[in-house]
Amino acid sequence: MSTLLTNLISYWKLDEASGNAVDSHGSNTGTNIATTPFSAGKINNGALLNGTTQGFDLWDAPFDWIDWNVAFSINLWAKHDYSAAPGGGAAPNFFGKQVVLVSPYPGFQFGMTNRTASELNLDLQFLNDFSVSGKGFTVRSVNMLPFQNVWKMVTLTYDGSGNSTGVKMYLDGVSQTMTAVSASTTINATIGNNKKAAIGAANADDGVNHFKGMLDEVGVWDKTLTASEVTELYNGGAGLSYPFTSTANTGAFFAFF
Secondary structure, eight states: OOOTTTTEEEEEOOOOSSSOBOBSSSSOOBEEESOOOEEEOSSSEEEEEESSSOEEEEESGGGTTOOTTSOEEEEEEEEEOOSSOOSTTOOOEEEEEEOOSSTTOOEEEEEEEOSSTTOOEEEEEEESOTTSTTBEEEEEESSOOOOSSOOEEEEEEEOSSSBGGGEEEEETTEEOOEEEOSSOOBBOSOOOOSOOEEESSSOSSSOOSOOEEEEEEEEEESSOOOHHHHHHHHGGGTOOOTTOOSOOOOOSOOOOO
16 A cells, blocks of 8 residues: 555645646645646646746745754656756756745755756755855755756655755656765754745745746655655656556656656
């Protein structure tokens, strides 16, 4: 019997034709920002984001529980639309709740960043105060993401240890080698802030770090997903949608590389 329903907080299939993103498991409906459209996704429909204004507003309080000493996981399918790494320190986000425009930048954002001008890597910023050792870290995948317009399942798990080594990321069910790119590798202070959480951006308030491309099948758990659970979600490349009871019907376009 699947354990994927255990400690599941919210799951957005993003199967809508228009409007808001319904939470299939919880009560955290994502409010559509800037008329984000839907199109054929990994499983049924998915959200098609323009990289500048669009995403889904999840509000503030429902995700305040995500903090430095709490285990959590995020899983989703993504198909980015970057032919080259975005410049200017841009960090397109899958899911975030971080103060980006005002120091000391408390919160978290999970997405991609450019290590060089020609690379995109998975990235997590997890901060109370970026300038103080022991109050945050940034970790990044060593291997770059594939370009372009390829569906990939992306998974973040964190064990609540307060250490960057407690972060794991998976690409298509395969654990990635991670490296801390910040001077600090630990955190022992809250990342709490009053920004609204968002699918497809660093937060739903500031209009920054928006994702360009498609997102689908976004789930959040208040536990560390195991490697076997991640494999189950990947489902041999077909994906597995809520309520995780049968092999997914992909129907729409997907690709391997």
